Amino acid sequence: MKPTQPPKTRPSxxxxxxxxxxxxxxxxxxxxxxxxxxxxxLPPSSAAKHQxxxxxxxxxxxxIGSGAGGTVYKVYHRPTATFFALKVIYGTHDExxxxxIRREIEILRGVDxxxxxxxxxxxxxxxxxxxxxEYMDCGSLEGAHLSDESFLADxxxxxxxxxxxxxxRKIVHRDIKPSNLLINSKKQVxxxxxxxxxxxxxxxxxxxxSVGTIAYMSPERINTDLNxxxxxxxxxxxxxxxxxxxxxxxxxxxxxVGKPGDWASLMCAICMSRPPQAPAPASPEFRDFVGCCLQxxxxxxxxxxxxxxxxxxxxxxxxxxxxxxNEMHPTYQLLPPPPPQFSSPS
Numbered sequence: 001m002k003p004t005q006p007p008k009t010r011p012s013x014x015x016x017x018x019x020x021x022x023x024x025x026x027x028x029x030x031x032x033x034x035x036x037x038x039x040x041x042l043p044p045s046s047a048a049k050h051q052x053x054x055x056x057x058x059x060x061x062x063x064i065g066s067g068a069g070g071t072v073y074k075v076y077h078r079p080t081a082t083f084f085a086l087k088v089i090y091g092t093h094d095e096x097x098x099x100x101i102r103r104e105i106e107i108l109r110g111v112d113x114x115x116x117x118x119x120x121x122x123x124x125x126x127x128x129x130x131x132x133x134e135y136m137d138c139g140s141l142e143g144a145h146l147s148d149e150s151f152l153a154d155x156x157x158x159x160x161x162x163x164x165x166x167x168x169r170k171i172v173h174r175d176i177k178p179s180n181l182l183i184n185s186k187k188q189v190x191x192x193x194x195x196x197x198x199x200x201x202x203x204x205x206x207x208x209x210s211v212g213t214i215a216y217m218s219p220e221r222i223n224t225d226l227n228x229x230x231x232x233x234x235x236x237x238x239x240x241x242x243x244x245x246x247x248x249x250x251x252x253x254x255x256x257v258g259k260p261g262d263w264a265s266l267m268c269a270i271c272m273s274r275p276p277q278a279p280a281p282a283s284p285e286f287r288d289f290v291g292c293c294l295q296x297x298x299x300x301x302x303x304x305x306x307x308x309x310x311x312x313x314x315x316x317x318x319x320x321x322x323x324x325x326n327e328m329h330p331t332y333q334l335l336p337p338p339p340p341q342f343s344s345p346s
Contacts, residue, residue, distance in 0.1 A: 055123050055130075058086065064139065065179075074135060084120065085136070089129040101129060111171070115162030117182060117192040136182035136190060144178065145251035149286055149312075156245055156289075157313045158189040163237055164304040166191070172233030176240035177216040178247060215253065215266060216240040220298055223271045227298060235298035238307070242293025246278060249286070285312040 058075045065072035070089040077084060101122065108119040118134035146152045159181060166173060173180075173191065180193045218239035220227035246254045254276035255269045275294035278287040289312035292302040307313060 055125065058084070058132075060086070070129075072133075075132075083135040083137075085133040087131040087133060089131070098124065098129075105131065107171070111166070111169070113162055113165040114188065115158045115190050116165060117190045133192070134190070136184045136192075138183045138185055140179045140192075141181045141183060141189070141248065142177075142179040144248055146248040147251070149249075149283055150315075152245065152248060152286075153313055153315065154187075155189050155248070156241075157308065159191065159241060159245075160304045160308050160313065162189075162191040163241065164308060167234045167237070167304055173237050173240075174233060175213050175216075176237050176244060177213055178244050181244065214263060215255070215270075216243050217270070218298065219271045219296055222267055226271065226296070232298050234303065235301045238293050238301045238304065239298075241307075242290055243276075245293070246276060246290050249278060249282065283312070285310075288312065 057078055059078060061074045061076055063071055064074050064085065070087060073086045073088065075084050075086045076082075105119065105122040109121065111119065117136065120132040120134070123130040123132070141155075146155065159176075163173070163176075173193075175193060176191070180191065181189060182192050183189050214222065216239075218236040221231055221236050224231070243254060255266060255273075257266045257269060275296060276290075277294075278290045289307070289310050292307065292310065295301045302310070
C-alpha cells in the first residue's frame with residue numbers, strides 16, 4: 001500500500017480588513033483636466049430635493065459681500081429657480097487643510113436651526129473653495145441703528161437661540177459681529193460664517209484674518225494673561241454678542257478709540273478699561289443685559305441658555321440690588337431655557 005499523503009493545502013490569501021472612517025477626497029485633477037462638481041442635495045423646501053444639483057447649473061448674479069477670506073456672490077439655480085449665496089474662498093490650500101475643511105463642512109451641513117444660516121455643500125474648483133449657503137435677501141446688520149428696545153429684544157432672542165443651538169452641539173463661532181448677523185424679509189435673524197471662519201484662521205495671514213474682528217474679541221482672547229491662558233469659546237461668543245447688541249442700540253461702536261484703525265488703542269480699551277455700558281436713556285433691563293454679557297471675568301458671563309431667560313429678552317420686569325462693587329445684578333430666579341426651534345421652516 002502506498003503511504004497516505006496529507007492533503008495538499010493551497011496557500012491562504014490574506015485579506016486586508018479595510019475600514020473607512022471618513023470619505024477621503026479624490027486626488028485633485030490637473031488644470032488641463034475637466035473639473036467635476038460634487039452632487040448637491042437641494043434644500044428641504046425644494047420640490048425636487050432628491051435630484052442632484054451641479055455647480056454648472058449656478059449663475060453668478062452679483063457680489064453681495066467680501067472680506068479677507070474671499071467673496072460672497074448671489075447665485076441662481078436655473079432648474080429650480082432658487083437663490084443661494086456662494087462664498088468663494090481664495091488661496092492655496094494643501095490636502096491636509098482641504099480634508100479638514102471637508103470634515104468641517106460635513107458637520108455644518110447637519111446644522112438645522114431657524115437662526116443659523118444653512119450650509120448646503122462645498123465645491124473644490126481649480127484651487128478655489130466654494131461654499132454654498134442659504135441666501136438672506138436683506139443682507140447683514142452691519143451699520144444698523146436699532147434704538148427700539150422691543151425690536152432689539154426680538155433680534156437678540158433670535159441670535160441667542162441660534163447660539164444656544166450651536167453651543168449645545170459643541171460648536172463655537174468665534175467671530176460674532178454685526179456683519180455676520182444676517183436678516184431676511186421675514187425679519188428672521190440668522191448667524192452666518194460659523195465654522196468656516198475658524199478654519200480660515202489656520203490658512204491665512206493672522207494679521208489679515210483678525211484685523212476686522214478684533215474689535216469684537218473678548219479681553220481674554222486678546223490678552224491670554226487675563227485668564228491664566230484659558231479660553232472658553234462659548235464665553236467669548238457671549239462677549240461678542242454683548243458688544244454687537246450695544247452697538248446696534250447706540251448706532252456706533254461702543255468702545256472709545258481715538259481714530260479709526262488705531263488697533264493698539266482698541267486693544268488697550270478692550271483689555272484694560274471697564275467694559276462699556278448702555279447709556280442712561282436705556283431701560284434697566286437692557287442695561288443689565290449688557291452687563292451680563294460684558295463681564296471681564298469670562299466665568300461671570302451668562303450663558304446663552306441663561307440670557308434667553310433674561311427680562312430684557314422675555315419682556316419681564318426685573319428688580320436689582322447693588323453688590324459691594326456697586327454693580328447691578330438681577331434678583332430673580334433663573335428658569336430653564338425654553339426649547340429653541342431646531343428645524344427650518346418647510
